[in-house]
Amino acid sequence: MSDRPNIVLVHGAWADGSSWSAVIQSLQGAGYTVTAPQFPETSLAVDVARLRQVLGRQAGPTVVAGHSYGGQIMTALGTDAPNAVALVYIAAFGLEQGESLGALLGGGPPSPALVRFEPRAATS
Numbered sequence: 001m002s003d004r005p006n007i008v009l010v011h012g013a014w015a016d017g018s019s020w021s022a023v024i025q026s027l028q029g030a031g032y033t034v035t036a037p038q039f040p041e042t043s044l045a046v047d048v049a050r051l052r053q054v055l056g057r058q059a060g061p062t063v064v065a066g067h068s069y070g071g072q073i074m075t076a077l078g079t080d081a082p083n084a085v086a087l088v089y090i091a092a093f094g095l096e097q098g099e100s101l102g103a104l105l106g107g108g109p110p111s112p113a114l115v116r117f118e119p120r121a122a123t124s
Contacts, residue, residue, distance in 0.1 A: 004032050004033075005062055007034045009023065009066070010065065011036070012069045016038050039051070051064070052081060055077075063085060068092055072093045
């Protein structure tokens with residue numbers, strides 16, 4: 001077993017796990033075990049459940065790093081996430097209890113990326 005922690009990379013909105021490909025290659029080259037799962041982005045609860053599932057499959061201590069919306073997924077894990085020993089926010093949202101990403105982004109004029117944003121309809 002390696003003395004290095006595992007690393008789970010959490011992608012942001014409008015991306016998928018492959019967006020981490022250069023980071024994965026670099027970390028694996030340095031001897032880390034890296035996982036970059038796909039998140040369905042149908043709801044925060046579903047994404048958090050997916051991250052919990054991935055963390056439960058890690059063999060030992062795991063650092064979770066997220067970008068953008070991935071920060072909201074990581075923060076929503078709470079303090080009892082299996083195997084998670086650290087959270088790393090990379091240009092990511094770390095929201096306070098009860099705060100929502102929608103409310104935070106709605107506090108000012110929309111960014112150019114959000115002007116034409118049309119969320120997918122949730123499927124059940």
